[in-house]
Amino acid sequence: MSRLYDTVEPSVIDDEMLRKAVEEQGPKEEAGKIAKQEGVDYCDVLSLRLDFRNILKVDNLWQFTKLTKLQMDNNIIEKIEGMDALVNLRWLDMSFNNIEMIEGLDKLTKLEDLTLFNNRITRLENMDSLPNLHVLSVGNNKIDQLDNLIYLRRFPNLRTLNLTGNPVCDDQGYKLFAVAYLSHLVYLDFRLIDEDTRQKAHSLYENKLGELMHNEKQAEVAIEAEKKAAQELLKHKDAYVEHLNSSVLFESMYKEDPEGMKLALLPGLQDMLKDFQDKFVEVCMKIFEFGMKEYEKRCKEMREFNTCIQDAEAANKKQAVTVIDAFEEYKKKLFTELLVTSDAEVQERKMNEYHEGVNETWDKLMGLEMQLVDQLEETIKDFERNMTDLMSQLVEYIQGLITQVRDLENSHNEKLLEMCMTVLEKVVKNEMDEELPDDLRMLFVDKDTIVNAIGASHDVHLIKIDNREDEIVTRSGAWLSGHMQKIHADECARNRARVVEITNYIDHLRDEIDTQFMP
């Protein structure tokens, strides 16, 4: 049970404590000596024990990035915190502390074994990011809600659960409830769940469970569908034609167009509007389809390019590796020969031979690399040219289609104007047989007002269409230049790395013979 605060001075995790713990728990004997000599990096430590130390607050653990096992039992910790850096943690023991709430575990996605025995926890919560949880021990806590156990259904790998000593255990149906709802469990409260209990629990909660499972399944399906839609949208975005396969663009034109909305109520306009929308959407569909087709084409082109580049690199690598292997073979032979001969002259000659060989190898490797650079450069140029062509084709075609859209809008506008004129005449002559809504009537005051209103609506529409067009053009251009830049940069980095590698290797070869055979 938790101790009183004032009995012992609470301590803090500081560097000294950590160093001591690491040293104590680290390697022993000769290895320990070595470790002491050169010091142990915290980032290399795999397991750490900080128990019985009166720690109040978890802190200063950010360096232990490789830690897989952490024991902090029998302290006076009140809050789970400061462990966001321990992403590789699999085993966490915080039993016999004063924790009141499960929290701060979001980053520990690899956690498999969590022990919070003997704390003051009241609810099971905030563990959504721990899908690998295998063992959970929360005995001797203050969990009192039976329904709270349903929370644990989200852990498909949970096999062992310990809840003894919680108020919830006093409930008569606790055991059967747990077994029924957590069907993957193998051990509950230190005991193997036998087949009998399982059957009983299942029959008891069959109906409720069925409903729950149905709901869960539905939720799952919904999430799946959403995911799929999001993926599809992403693809459309990559093709720059998102939402063009529906009437979104058309609707957006009227959304920010109060005059248009008002005018739409004009009698007889509905049909015209409908016709306009149909035509509009049809062209949009064309744009969409073309965009998607082009997108597929682009993807294919890129795939082709990538495989070719990879093939070329692999072939080049193979050649280089054969060169190196041949030299290594020669080196081995030479070294054994050098070890045998004691004649200084022969040694001298052999050494010279070796150095020449090293130079030759360097020449060969660099030659290969230069050859690859040339080849890739040419290919990349080809690719860039083709991609630019593809993109300009896409933009031109889409622009053509958008012109059609604009024409549609223009003709619609003209028709609307004509119609409004007739209506205005009627209104002026008071021959209007139908009542117009008030705000619409306000527009039909005189010719200027109505013309202005229609013009404003038309402008809004045109701006929308222009914006969409600009978006496509700029986005596609940006993507192309970005992508090409990346290809160039990658190639550059590759070349640098290879040259460094070759130089490093050659240096090593030169050093090797010196260190081995120079007095």
Next chain:
Amino acid sequence: MDIIIEDGQEESPDADVEDLKEELEAIQITAEPIIEPIIPTITKEDFSEYPESYKDNTNKEKLILAYVENYRRQYVHLFRDRKPLFLNPLNECGIEKFVCTTLRPTLLSYKALYHWQGCAEFVADYLTMKQLEPPQELPMCLFSPSTILKRQLGNCFDFSNILCSLLLGAGYDAYVVSGYATKEICLADESRQICPLLQPKKEVVKEAEKPEPRKYTVKPPRDLRSKFIIKMEARRKKEAEEEEKKKQQEDEEKIAELEKPPPDALYGLRIHAWVLVRGGKREVPEDFFIEPFTGQSYPPSSTSFLGIESVWNSINYWANMQNCASGCKDMSFDLMDTEKWEYMLAGSDQSQIEIPDVEEELYDLDDDEKENDDEKHLDMPATWVLPICVTKNQYEMRCPQGKKTTLYKKAKLEKYANYLLKDGLVTRLSVYDNNELTDLKKVQEWFENREDKLTTRVHQDGLITEDFVEGRPRSLQQHVYKASNPGPEAERTMTFFHKARVNGLCKREETPTEMTEHFVNRDDFLYLRHVLFGKRQKKVAPATAEGPPRPILKITEKFHRNDALPASKDVEEQIFIIHEDKIQITYHREDPNITASTRDFYKPPNAEEKGGSLQWSNDMTNTFQVNPHGSPAKNLAIYENLLQLIQTEQKSIQAVRSSEEEVKDILMDRQKEELASELAISVYDTERNDKAKKHRKELERLAMEEKLRRQEMEMDYLAPFLAQIGNPDKISKTQAFKLKEDCLADLKQRLIDKANLIQLRFEKETSELHKRQQDYQQKQVAMTKEDEEQYFNYCSEAMFRIHILELRLNRHKQMAPHKYMQLEQKLRQDPRLSVYF
């Protein structure tokens, strides 16, 4: 012939005739030894063992013979210069029989005989060939297949006859062909042919698919060599190749010239019979010949077959009308073509055309006419020969005495029946370097049913290769070793069924100083272990049986890439140089890198003995890191790595030692198996499986005993009463009555006793139940649940028992009078007492 000569003698007494007579007599003398060997074989036979059909002709057969005679006359009349046809030879009883009736289509119940290859091989193996005497004349007689199969000896006509019967039975469109062939074919001389087992298999060479030129394939580096020089080089090479080819061809021609058979005086006259299989039935795509002596198939264009006189099967007989000047190459086998083939029985042609039933109905009128036509024609009489039957034993023995030797060009093939030889040998092929078969080059042996799973053994160039099938302990698949040194630590290669082995070993190659093991699909990604052994140091130790193991100088282990580890931590090759106390590690290459990190360890001598307390010093390791900017490994990690490697080294040494042991064990096993050479007998093989036989015998014996026991069981119901009166030989009337009375009384008593017994039990059960019921009623309140349950259980059981007893009693009551009556009846009919009743 004799008759004619005799006639001549009587009718012309002139001097000319005398001369003629003398001349003719001279001929007679030369002719005699030819005819004689045939006639005695017939006359010597005891005909009694043959059925009637062999000794006589039915009316229909006589009719057909007359028909045949007519056909022959016409044929002779029309083609005076042609040789006689093989139509009605004598059978074993000296009776003329038409050749078509000697065929008997038969399908034997052996799987292999359902295909022509199996049939041909069986006939070729089962019979011993006898050549025609003289080779240019038709034989006088043709025996029935059953006789031939019994004698296992026959000429080409006998062979073809049986083979054709089997093929017809299996549904092939087969015919016996009488014609002319080369000497080699007629004598079944295959010594100029390549053994079929040695013929190189046609390998379907798959052309490596050229990768399609991709859009962005990089251009190859520019070729800076002189085009002219390359061209000249290629030309020179080509010329040299052609020269070589030409020379080779010339050599081949020379050899072929040398190997050509000597010219045959009887070329084109040698009579032979073989089998023609026509395409169309049983998925045979086109016509081909089967040579019955060897069982080989030939295309009709083969130059070995020189001409055809006639063909027949069990339905009809056709004489060839085509010119055979160029062999059978251009011959048409369309037997319906009356220009080319002259049939004998017109009616049976219809059997060749299958008219669907529907059409027959439609053209009812036509049909009637046809039927009338049919009736006019004579159809083939039923065959006179006994059914062909081959027992399982005969089938398995195959060749006479189960052995057969065939000579081929530079090769000898010996065949043995299964289980004939003690070591399970079934086939042995010896290949020689010369035509005289003295210079042995290669021996290949096939085995069957070996307990040690050995299937083939090849002895060639001083190397012995043994192949095994799956199922051996240690999963050995193939073993190649030197014949001169079969012991351990010698040159050898063992291949294993790696899937059946725990350590995934698939191959182990050995020389006296090296051992290489290849592995497949191991969890630790090891795929190769190479060991270099040193020479044994000579010690003056007491001579043990084996001596110390060879010292290991170096162990090299290679690993595949383990994707779970980063490449710089994943070992590709580790070399333990044991005599230098050195360990060399090479890691895998990271994907774009061309160099691999390496690390060398120099461990202090005898490090493994000190265990973990190894002193560390910085000069114990030497490393090359691919990435110069990466942080160097910590000494601690290196130290731990070293400790682990020292352990690995020990494990590897262990593995090598156990491999050596395994080799020794396998060799020992092999030696034992070779000595024992036991044959496995299938559990289904009732003939050979002694255990099963014994078991069956035992079962039969038991059944027999049971039967006897039953007989005894039917006891004499009068015995005890007869014993009472001292078993008299004769029973008087009073005695008989008394016996009857006693016997019946006894039965009555027993029946009553039984009824009483049942009643007694019934009462006991009822009272017990009653008691328990009372008990229950008294203590009902104080009873626990379990007690109550027990009580109810008891009640239901007791009720059940009572019910059964009741039923039994009723049944007994019903049956008792019957039984009584039955006994009385029996007693009345008893032979001992019946006199008095």
